[in-house]
Amino acid sequence: MSKERLLLATTNKGKAKEIESFLSEFPFKIFTLQEVFPKQSFVEEGNTFAENARGKSLFYSHQWEDLILAEDSGLEIEHLKGAPGVLSARFSWPQPTDEKNIRKVLDLMEGVPLDKRKARFVSCIVLSQKGKIIKEIKENVTGLITYEKKGSYGFGYDPIFYYPPLKKTLAELLPEEKNSVSHRGRALKKLKEYLVEAGLP
Numbered sequence: 001m002s003k004e005r006l007l008l009a010t011t012n013k014g015k016a017k018e019i020e021s022f023l024s025e026f027p028f029k030i031f032t033l034q035e036v037f038p039k040q041s042f043v044e045e046g047n048t049f050a051e052n053a054r055g056k057s058l059f060y061s062h063q064w065e066d067l068i069l070a071e072d073s074g075l076e077i078e079h080l081k082g083a084p085g086v087l088s089a090r091f092s093w094p095q096p097t098d099e100k101n102i103r104k105v106l107d108l109m110e111g112v113p114l115d116k117r118k119a120r121f122v123s124c125i126v127l128s129q130k131g132k133i134i135k136e137i138k139e140n141v142t143g144l145i146t147y148e149k150k151g152s153y154g155f156g157y158d159p160i161f162y163y164p165p166l167k168k169t170l171a172e173l174l175p176e177e178k179n180s181v182s183h184r185g186r187a188l189k190k191l192k193e194y195l196v197e198a199g200l201p
């Protein structure tokens with residue numbers, strides 16, 4: 001049986017790894033942007049995760065016949081009125097790194113008591129083909145911003161996102177454990193249900 005081609009419209013390696021492992025049971029041949037469109041990039045200018053995910057998914061549609069999966073995600077901190085939000089990846093602009101983004105959050109949250117450290121990760125997934133959106137899913141996970149980094153798994157803000165039910169930061173969870181509770185894991189679980197229902201691929 002030939003495998004259906006699926007383009008993962010992301011350049012974030014941490015994200016791509018999580019999505020690929022989640023979809024490993026499906027007969028997809030997964031391609032990444034680095035492999036297929038190394039010279040093109042979509043500029044994320046949306047005000048919401050959904051706008052960015054739709055934009056990313058449709059941007060490559062003209063040049064790719066098969067399925068395209070895009071995901072936009074980020075961290076929303078209640079005390080910071082939802083920041084960094086859609087700017088999560090670029091929070092420590094102009095030369096952002098995960099390390100600098102974390103530092104910036106911890107500095108902004110300095111002295112803020114535990115009950116005001118509520119935050120959530122949001123994931124919006126958009127599946128499209130030939131310029132049409134087929135499925136859109138939004139999920140989140142709630143937790144607390146820690147006072148310092150803890151754990152070395154995962155990526156991004158995982159070391160400062162404490163998940164109360166497991167009493168650990170997301171960076172202290174093994175990849176499978178993180179996938180079972182995270183915003184992206186929850187969205188991908190729904191995507192899997194949809195793929196089965198729709199008989200895809």
Ligand code: IMP
Pocket residue numbers: 012044071072073074075088089101121154155156157158170182184
């Ligand atoms: P995007 O590639 O524009 O969607 O950027 C998402 C950004 O949000 C990442 O670069 C991280 O900073 C943050 N983020 C999203 N999901 C996660 C996660 O699962 N763990 C930690 N940080 C995340």
